Amino acid sequence: MAVSTLRVSVWRGTESGHLQTFEVPRLESQTVLDVVTHIQRSLDPTLSYRFACRVGMCGSCAMTVNGRARWTCRTHVSEVMRGEALEVRPLSNLPVIKDLVTDMTPFFDKWAQARGSFQGATTRRDDFARVSPETPERRLADAGIECIGCGVCYSSCDVVAWNADYLGPAALNRAWTLVNDVRDTDRRSRLAAVAGDAGCHACHTHMSCTERCPKKLSPTASIAGLKRAAMMAALKGELGDE
Amino acid sequence: MSEGKLSVSSQVLLWTLQRASAAVLAVCVVVHLITMIYAVRNGLSAAEILGRTRGNFVWFAFYAVFVLAVSVHAPIGLRSVLVETFTWRGRGLDWTVFAIGIVLAFLGFRALWAVFL
Numbered sequence: 001m002a003v004s005t006l007r008v009s010v011w012r013g014t015e016s017g018h019l020q021t022f023e024v025p026r027l028e029s030q031t032v033l034d035v036v037t038h039i040q041r042s043l044d045p046t047l048s049y050r051f052a053c054r055v056g057m058c059g060s061c062a063m064t065v066n067g068r069a070r071w072t073c074r075t076h077v078s079e080v081m082r083g084e085a086l087e088v089r090p091l092s093n094l095p096v097i098k099d100l101v102t103d104m105t106p107f108f109d110k111w112a113q114a115r116g117s118f119q120g121a122t123t124r125r126d127d128f129a130r131v132s133p134e135t136p137e138r139r140l141a142d143a144g145i146e147c148i149g150c151g152v153c154y155s156s157c158d159v160v161a162w163n164a165d166y167l168g169p170a171a172l173n174r175a176w177t178l179v180n181d182v183r184d185t186d187r188r189s190r191l192a193a194v195a196g197d198a199g200c201h202a203c204h205t206h207m208s209c210t211e212r213c214p215k216k217l218s219p220t221a222s223i224a225g226l227k228r229a230a231m232m233a234a235l236k237g238e239l240g241d242e
Numbered sequence: 243m244s245e246g247k248l249s250v251s252s253q254v255l256l257w258t259l260q261r262a263s264a265a266v267l268a269v270c271v272v273v274h275l276i277t278m279i280y281a282v283r284n285g286l287s288a289a290e291i292l293g294r295t296r297g298n299f300v301w302f303a304f305y306a307v308f309v310l311a312v313s314v315h316a317p318i319g320l321r322s323v324l325v326e327t328f329t330w331r332g333r334g335l336d337w338t339v340f341a342i343g344i345v346l347a348f349l350g351f352r353a354l355w356a357v358f359l
Contacts, residue, residue, distance in 0.1 A: 162326040163325065163329075192250050195253065195254045196254055197253050197322075199250075201254060230254055234255055235258070239254060
């Protein structure tokens with residue numbers, strides 16, 4: 001291995017703060033999360049960061065690594081290193097609580113605003129709904145369903161940075177999966193909730209969300225679907241205001 | 243609907259109008275550019291150009307559509323730019339861009355009238 005020690009700059013503080021540099025031993029197959037964990041366990045126990053599963057399932061460990069939002073548990077240092085240097089900051093577009101920990105409240109509040117929860121018409125006493133995975137609606141829903149809520153797309157989105165009301169790629173992607181769920185009964189009010197200046201129609205199709213999504217989803221495609229569906233609803237006069 | 247804010251369906255209709263007017267503009271701009279290049283390369287004088295436009299309902303209709311498309315497209319796009327750049331929202335913004343649309347339409351039709359009559 002060419003480099004035996006990494007120079008790692010880590011954000012310390014809240015909204016205002018500074019970068020603190022640590023020297024971390026370079027190991028084979030080392031992830032960015034391994035690096036941050038080493039700093040906290042061996043060099044400075046006051047460093048705050050967030051993680052849970054370490055295997056790319058929970059969506060807790062996203063941070064800004066060398067200027068790009070990434071899931072740190074599945075990002076190898078070798079993929080992102082610039083020379084010997086590594087810079088780790090908290091996610092953009094979210095308030096910083098401390099060091100690498102952001103307040104995800106605005107992110108998840110927007111999922112709720114986008115009516116991101118399933119609304120069904122049946123009870124536990126009814127039979128299972130039979131939905132063929134081959135139907136066009138189910139294929140569209142399946143294309144976006146694997147979101148782990150890591151916030152990488154939200155942090156990477158220019159429109160979120162410009163317009164604080166914008167719901168963001170993850171919430172809109174979630175809404176699109178529900179719009180295509182034939183069992184869901186809340187389609188009309190969901191389309192009204194996600195349309196307009198703070199919703200899908202504000203998207204500029206920069207596609208940063210799609211490029212950076214660690215699960216290789218395309219929120220851009222979901223947002224384009226919502227734009228069409230909401231436009232058709234508005235033209236038919238079916239887009240009620242909330 | 244909150245006070246001073248366009249309804250969601252109106253916001254979506256504005257978006258739809260902007261996309262539709264963009265499609266019209268794409269055709270209009272191409273025809274306009276070809277016409278301009280033809281006029282310049284063939285050395286047409288102002289009098290010769292006016293000779294072709296005066297009383298010509300086809301050119302009048304074409305440029306009337308062009309002016310209308312601009313008057314719809316530009317204010318809606320400007321509205322988005324102002325929202326994102328200055329976080330300006332509400333009735334004041336909507337009336338301002340509406341007024342800009344009216345001014346664009348007035349200037350465009352005045353110019354069109356001048357070469358038609």
